[in-house]
Amino acid sequence: MARVTSSKKACAVNPLKMSQPIGGALAFMGVSGCMPVLHGSQGCTSFGLVLFVRHFRESIPLQTTAMNEVATVLGGLDNIEQAILNIVKRAKPDVIGICSTGVTEIKGDDVEGYLKLVRKRHPELADLGIVHVSTPDFKDAFQDGFAKTVTRLIQEFVPQHETPQRRAPQRVNVLAGCHLTPGDIDELRDIIEAFGLQPTFLPDLSGSLDGHIPEDFTPTTLGGVSRADIAAMGTAAWTIAIGEQMREAAKTLEARADVPFMLFDRLTGLAVNDEFMSFLTRISGRPAPIKFRRQRGQLVDAMLDGHFHFGGKRIAIGAEPDLLHSVSHWLKEMGAEVAAAVTTTSSVLLENIPSEEVIIGDLEDLEKRAADCDLIITHSHGRQASDRLGVPLYRMGLPMFDRLGAAHEVSVGYRGTRDLIFALGNIFIGQTPEPTPDSWRRQSGDEGHETTAIASDLVQPSQAH
Structure with missing residues (x-):
C-alpha cells in the first residue's frame, strides 16, 4: 500500500495539475452543438483556449463572461445574461455549458439563481439547454472538474423515472474519463460495436476533437453526443464507467433511471481487458469475435518480447490519478518498478498505486525523485526535467503540444496495450x-x-x- 503525501511547498514549481474549469470545459466539448463558457475573467478563458488549441491543434469553441473588477464586486448577473444572449445570437448552440472560476466562486455568485432570472426575462431561451457546474480552480484539479461536469449533464438532461422503463437490450452507456483520448474512445466504440451493442459515449470527444474536417464551419462543437442521446441514456440496459472518476456519474444515472453500471478502473493490460471482453460477452450474449482473440495473442507475444526490456526498469510517472493508476499497474505487470509517482488531486486509488509513496505535488517533486530512473512519463511540461536529468521522456496526458497526433494516441484494449509496449520498449532499446x-x-x-x-x-x- 502506497503512502500518500501532499507537497507542503509555498508555491508550485512547474505545475503538473490543471484547474477544474479546464476539465469541465473539455467535458462540454464532447457534447454536440455545445458552447462551453468560463464564468470569470478573459485571462482564465484565454489560458484554457491556448492550452486546448496547442494540444488538439483544432479550432476550439470556448467563450467567457469577461468579468472585470467592478462586475466581480457587484455580481455577474449582467455578464452572464449578455454572454448567453450573444452566444445564442451568433452561434445558435443546442447547449451552453457554464463553468465557474476562482474569482466568481470567491465572490459567491449565485449562478443557478442568475439562470432562473435570465430564463424568466427571456422566454425565447426556454428550449435552450444551459448547464452550470461549480468548478473553483483554487481546489481540486482537472479530473475533478471533468467528472463533476459529466454528473451535471446527467442530472440536467436524463429524465427522472419514477417507474421502471422499457430497456433497449443492445444499448449501453459508456462514461469515458478524462484520461481517455479521442483515439481511445474510437477504439472502445469499435470493440463494443463488434459485440452487436450500440454504445452512447458521454462525453464523446471522438466526435468533436478527433481532427476531422467538417463540410461546413460551425462556431460550436463539431460533433459529440447529442442532447437527445443523453436523454435516452435512461433506456439503456447497462452503463460502463471507465475510470474511478466516473463512479459518481454512474451512480447518478443509476439513481435517476435505474440503469445498472459496471466500473472498469483501467483498460490497459491483459487481465483487465480479458475482464472487459468477458463482460461484453455476458451482456451481449455473443462470443468474443475472432479478431479480438487474435489481438489478445498479439498482446501476449508483445509482452513476451517486451518483458526483457521492461524488467527492472525504474519509472517516474506524473499524471492525473486515473491515468497514474492505469499506467503504473500496467508497468508493474510488465516487470518495471514505479520509483516515483506524483499526481494532482486526491483519489481513493492512490493508496493502491504500486509505489512506496504517491505525492500530490508538482513536476519539481517528480524531477527530484527521477534522477536515477530510466524513464519519465508525464505530459509535455516534463520535457525540461527530462533534459536536465538526461532521462528519456514518454509523453502521456494533457497537454501534449510538442508532438503531433496527441488526440489519436491509443492505450486501451488489447491493441492499444500492445502498441504501448512497443513504444516504451523501443525507448529502452534505444538506451542500450x-x-x-x-x-x-x-x-x-x-x-x-x-x-x-x-x-x-x-x-x-x-x-x-
Whole structure:
C-alpha cells in the first residue's frame, strides 16, 4: 500500500495539475452543438483556449463572461445574461455549458439563481439547454472538474423515472474519463460495436476533437453526443464507467433511471481487458469475435518480447490519478518498478498505486525523485526535467503540444496495450549501447573466437520463448 503525501511547498514549481474549469470545459466539448463558457475573467478563458488549441491543434469553441473588477464586486448577473444572449445570437448552440472560476466562486455568485432570472426575462431561451457546474480552480484539479461536469449533464438532461422503463437490450452507456483520448474512445466504440451493442459515449470527444474536417464551419462543437442521446441514456440496459472518476456519474444515472453500471478502473493490460471482453460477452450474449482473440495473442507475444526490456526498469510517472493508476499497474505487470509517482488531486486509488509513496505535488517533486530512473512519463511540461536529468521522456496526458497526433494516441484494449509496449520498449532499446567487436571479444573471453561470441550475442529474445 502506497503512502500518500501532499507537497507542503509555498508555491508550485512547474505545475503538473490543471484547474477544474479546464476539465469541465473539455467535458462540454464532447457534447454536440455545445458552447462551453468560463464564468470569470478573459485571462482564465484565454489560458484554457491556448492550452486546448496547442494540444488538439483544432479550432476550439470556448467563450467567457469577461468579468472585470467592478462586475466581480457587484455580481455577474449582467455578464452572464449578455454572454448567453450573444452566444445564442451568433452561434445558435443546442447547449451552453457554464463553468465557474476562482474569482466568481470567491465572490459567491449565485449562478443557478442568475439562470432562473435570465430564463424568466427571456422566454425565447426556454428550449435552450444551459448547464452550470461549480468548478473553483483554487481546489481540486482537472479530473475533478471533468467528472463533476459529466454528473451535471446527467442530472440536467436524463429524465427522472419514477417507474421502471422499457430497456433497449443492445444499448449501453459508456462514461469515458478524462484520461481517455479521442483515439481511445474510437477504439472502445469499435470493440463494443463488434459485440452487436450500440454504445452512447458521454462525453464523446471522438466526435468533436478527433481532427476531422467538417463540410461546413460551425462556431460550436463539431460533433459529440447529442442532447437527445443523453436523454435516452435512461433506456439503456447497462452503463460502463471507465475510470474511478466516473463512479459518481454512474451512480447518478443509476439513481435517476435505474440503469445498472459496471466500473472498469483501467483498460490497459491483459487481465483487465480479458475482464472487459468477458463482460461484453455476458451482456451481449455473443462470443468474443475472432479478431479480438487474435489481438489478445498479439498482446501476449508483445509482452513476451517486451518483458526483457521492461524488467527492472525504474519509472517516474506524473499524471492525473486515473491515468497514474492505469499506467503504473500496467508497468508493474510488465516487470518495471514505479520509483516515483506524483499526481494532482486526491483519489481513493492512490493508496493502491504500486509505489512506496504517491505525492500530490508538482513536476519539481517528480524531477527530484527521477534522477536515477530510466524513464519519465508525464505530459509535455516534463520535457525540461527530462533534459536536465538526461532521462528519456514518454509523453502521456494533457497537454501534449510538442508532438503531433496527441488526440489519436491509443492505450486501451488489447491493441492499444500492445502498441504501448512497443513504444516504451523501443525507448529502452534505444538506451542500450550498440555492441562493438571489442565488447563481443571481451564477453567471449577469447579474442580468437569472435564468430562464436557474435553468434551468441545476437540471439533474439523472441527465440527464447
